[in-house]
Amino acid sequence: MAHLARPPPHLRKERARLVTDIPYRFEPDRSTASLHEEFDRIEPAAETGVTVTVAGRLMLRREQGKLAFGELRDSSGAVQLFAGAAWTEDFDGFTRISLGDWIGVTGEVVKTKRGELSVKVATWTRLAAARQGFGDKWRGVTDVDTRYRQREVDLWANESSRRVFQLRSRTISSMRRWLEDRGFVEVETPTFHVVPGGALAKPFTTHHNALGMDLFLRVAPELFLKRLVVGGFERVFEIARVFRNEGLSTRHNPEFTMLELYQAYADYGDMMQLTEELVAHLARELLGTTSIQYAGQPLDLAPPWRRATLVDLVEEHAGVRVDLRMPVDELRRIAREHGVEKIDESWGPGKVVLEIYEKTTESKLWGPVFVCDYPREVSPLARDHREVPDTVERFEAIVAGRELANAFSELVDPDEQRRRFVAQADAKAAGDEEAMAVDEDYLRALEHGLPPTGGLGIGVDRLVMLLAGVESIRDVILFPTLRPEASS
RNA sequence: GCGCCUCUAGCUCAAUGGCAGAGCAACGGACUCUUAAUCCGCAGGUUCAGGGUUCGAAUCCCUGGGGGCGCACCA
Numbered sequence: 001m002a003h004l005a006r007p008p009p010h011l012r013k014e015r016a017r018l019v020t021d022i023p024y025r026f027e028p029d030r031s032t033a034s035l036h037e038e039f040d041r042i043e044p045a046a047e048t049g050v051t052v053t054v055a056g057r058l059m060l061r062r063e064q065g066k067l068a069f070g071e072l073r074d075s076s077g078a079v080q081l082f083a084g085a086a087w088t089e090d091f092d093g094f095t096r097i098s099l100g101d102w103i104g105v106t107g108e109v110v111k112t113k114r115g116e117l118s119v120k121v122a123t124w125t126r127l128a129a130a131r132q133g134f135g136d137k138w139r140g141v142t143d144v145d146t147r148y149r150q151r152e153v154d155l156w157a158n159e160s161s162r163r164v165f166q167l168r169s170r171t172i173s174s175m176r177r178w179l180e181d182r183g184f185v186e187v188e189t190p191t192f193h194v195v196p197g198g199a200l201a202k203p204f205t206t207h208h209n210a211l212g213m214d215l216f217l218r219v220a221p222e223l224f225l226k227r228l229v230v231g232g233f234e235r236v237f238e239i240a241r242v243f244r245n246e247g248l249s250t251r252h253n254p255e256f257t258m259l260e261l262y263q264a265y266a267d268y269g270d271m272m273q274l275t276e277e278l279v280a281h282l283a284r285e286l287l288g289t290t291s292i293q294y295a296g297q298p299l300d301l302a303p304p305w306r307r308a309t310l311v312d313l314v315e316e317h318a319g320v321r322v323d324l325r326m327p328v329d330e331l332r333r334i335a336r337e338h339g340v341e342k343i344d345e346s347w348g349p350g351k352v353v354l355e356i357y358e359k360t361t362e363s364k365l366w367g368p369v370f371v372c373d374y375p376r377e378v379s380p381l382a383r384d385h386r387e388v389p390d391t392v393e394r395f396e397a398i399v400a401g402r403e404l405a406n407a408f409s410e411l412v413d414p415d416e417q418r419r420r421f422v423a424q425a426d427a428k429a430a431g432d433e434e435a436m437a438v439d440e441d442y443l444r445a446l447e448h449g450l451p452p453t454g455g456l457g458i459g460v461d462r463l464v465m466l467l468a469g470v471e472s473i474r475d476v477i478l479f480p481t482l483r484p485e486a487s488s
Numbered sequence: 489g490c491g492c493c494u495c496u497a498g499c500u501c502a503a504u505g506g507c508a509g510a511g512c513a514a515c516g517g518a519c520u521c522u523u524a525a526u527c528c529g530c531a532g533g534u535u536c537a538g539g540g541u542u543c544g545a546a547u548c549c550c551u552g553g554g555g556g557c558g559c560a561c562c563a
Contacts (some may be wrong), residue, residue, distance in 0.1 A: 012557065029529090030521055038490080045521090049532050060523080060524075060525095062521095062522045062523065062525045062526090063518095063519080063522090064519060064520065064521070064522055064525075064526090064527085065518075065519040065520055066519085066520050067519090067520050067521065067522075068522090069521080069522045069525085071523085077511075078522080080522085082521080082522090084520070084522085085520085098513095098514080099513070099514090100513095111522050112522075112523095113521050114521060114523075116521085116522080116523070118521095131516075132498075133498055133513055134498095134499085134513090135498080135499045135512095136498095136499045136501095136511085136512055136513075136524095137498045137499090137512065137513070137524060138500080138511090138512070138524045139499075139501090139512085139524095140499085140500085141499065142499090143495095143499085143500090143555085144502070144555070145495095145554070145555050145556090146499090148555090157499085199563085200562090201562070201563080202562090219562070227500085242563095244562070244563075246562050246563090247489090247560075247561050247562065249557095249558090249559095249561090249562085250556095250557080251562085251563075252561085252563065253563060256563075258563080273497075320563090328519065341560090358562095380533095396563095400563080403563055404563090405563095406563075433521095434538090434561090434562085457563085459563055461563090469523085471557095482554095482555090483553095483554070483555090
């Protein structure tokens with residue numbers, strides 16, 4: 001178990017005393033980045049005559065007798081501080097600032113003889129005393145336990161981590177802007193659900209005391225969003241935190257973020273186009289290119305992405321032609337031959353075919369591909385395929401072997417939806433913890449009329465992983481779910 | 489839930505059965521243009537916890553805990 005610097009007691013007391021001198025507010029007039037923007041072009045040894053005030057954390061210090069240099073880092077970047085006994089108030093104090101302390105500095109903008117843009121410290125104020133250190137100044141903090149449990153330390157110690165979370169923020173911001181530009185309206189729907197629905201997943205349960213009832217944390221916002229389409233929001237989206245009571249891995253966190261959107265009058269073909277355009281747009285805007293590297297391999301996100309049916313892809317990768325009309329025993333035999341170990345008696349052809357696909361094909365799909373036309377049996381909210389029997393108009397976008405998006409032409413027929421719900425409820429009664437229940441509120445909404453609608457869900461964390469080039473979902477979630485530290 | 493790996497100073501890491509160490513940070517000092525500054529000095533440890541084997545355990549074994557990766561589940 002990693003713990004960071006605990007200075008000896010006498011020192012902690014001295015540091016604690018420093019806190020009593022901390023001012024209540026401070027007013028910097030520049031960020032370090034704006035200083036560079038404004039003054040980077042001046043000559044070495046130049047003096048500008050411009051006095052500025054900046055603030056941040058002192059991350060490095062280099063003393064040189066009656067001179068001292070420091071690196072002041074703020075959220076925008078860093079700038080060198082240049083202090084000297086001849087011009088800096090309380091120079092001795094300046095040389096004793098602990099690395100990690102927050103300080104505010106006022107002084108002239110200069111460039112040193114060596115050409116480093118600097119603030120020539122006239123006065124300085126301690127804004128926080130760091131009683132714990134920020135790790136090795138060269139190697140940072142690499143202990144992943146510390147990085148995830150004490151993210152505040154990771155963010156200061158590791159520039160790459162800071163960049164990833166800035167990229168995440170810009171991704172969501174760009175996504176929101178792009179959708180709003182296309183007439184999509186952002187909404188917020190409940191996270192407490194009386195009936196868990198919208199995805200096949202085990203929900204978390206909680207309890208409301210005043211209502212005296214159990215509630216479920218949402219596994220998807222889907223049903224509420226489609227009710228809003230019924231209500232006249234023709235283009236609607238939510239960036240939704242959802243909760244699934246399932247395993248943790250480098251690709252799964254129990255709470256994660258999904259973009260879900262619904263577009264009236266559209267079908268799943270429109271959703272494909274929207275998906276590839278949105279992802280390519282984000283890559284261009286944030287990375288400047290759609291040709292990226294992921295896990296050491298090239299990956300091109302430029303549209304159009306390949307479109308292929310699920311059964312064609314299975315044939316391509318497993319060398320076997322499956323068909324939903326084949327006898328289920330034959331499909332089970334094929335599944336076993338391809339390494340599907342647990343095959344439940346209750347599975348119909350659709351579920352068995354999906355298992356074959358997931359076992360043999362999904363992880364091998366690298367470049368973006370729309371895997372189209374899923375079995376109806378495993379897609380209780382998607383509309384029947386207009387041509388292919390027993391399948392629905394649904395696709396998953398697979399990128400780098402992972403599901404990035406899931407979309408359908410939405411099922412709009414309330415009678416058919418009820419039949420699908422009842423089948424789900426039967427499966428649930430038979431022990432399938434991921435099956436859905438009958439949602440009467442949703443069925444009543446459908447009775448009011450859902451027009452043809454395309455719906456799309458994108459895993460935001462996984463999208464950020466792709467754009468940031470990181471391979472663990474914990475590197476894109478600020479505070480990932482962890483076991484609590486053992487109390488000592 | 490299962491398997492493999494891992495846990496040593498605040499951080500990053502050595503020491504693999506034989507005296508627990510280094511660099512950085514911290515602390516004291518030298519140095520008027522440094523860039524991970526440099527140099528000198530000082531201090532810092534229940535080697536994750538508990539048990540066992542052994543003349544001797546950071547090292548080998550067992551149990552427990554944290555973490556990582558993989559499998560399973562899933563997005």
